[in-house]
Amino acid sequence: EAGVTQSPTHLIKTRGQQVTLRCSPISGHTSVYWYQQALGLGLQFLLWYDEGEERNRGNFPPRFSGRQFPNYSSELNVNALELEDSALYLCASSLQRLAGAGNIQYFGAGTRLSVL
């Protein structure tokens, strides 16, 4: 069974540009999560999508946005890139279950974004 796949693996952009990152969840998973891991920092929660809807977002500016498609794959868009957006962007997926059963998130390998 294929795991969570992300593309591209590496990306170099310049300040002010826009970028789109892509994520395909594990087959059967309906929830997709996006995290940012800047160098030397921990993983920060960005966005959560489930069944095509944005369910929650972390403390990030509106220029970070995304969507989830009917096949549950997802895109993360970052507009007006800034130097501090350089980071590893991780996507995770899970199978939403009833409360009480745990919610295991499985991560992809990430997209390394460098903003120059």
Add this chain to the structure above:
Amino acid sequence: DAKTTQPPSMDCAEGRAANLPCNHSTISGNEYVYWYRQIHSQGPQYIIHGLKNNETNEMASLIITEDRKSSTLILPHATLRDTAVYYCIVGGGSNYKLTFGKGTLLTVNP
């Protein structure tokens, strides 16, 4: 989410058991304990999770104290490939996000 406390680093000899502690004294009744690890620059890897009972899978064992205020992840026979940052996370059954702390850097030495 309840906060967790882990030692910043630990060493373990190859072939020996690695016991990684985690304190989560503010855990609430419906919150799970999750363990993940991250090998340098890769995505975090799920290891194990539990609510109240001890759990074991092919990767590790999770021991949760009776009062649920602390837990220990056990890697029974550590190998060099187990060198990674290990994260202990506490969250609800349908928690939408995982709040990662700084974790424990486990270094397995030959």
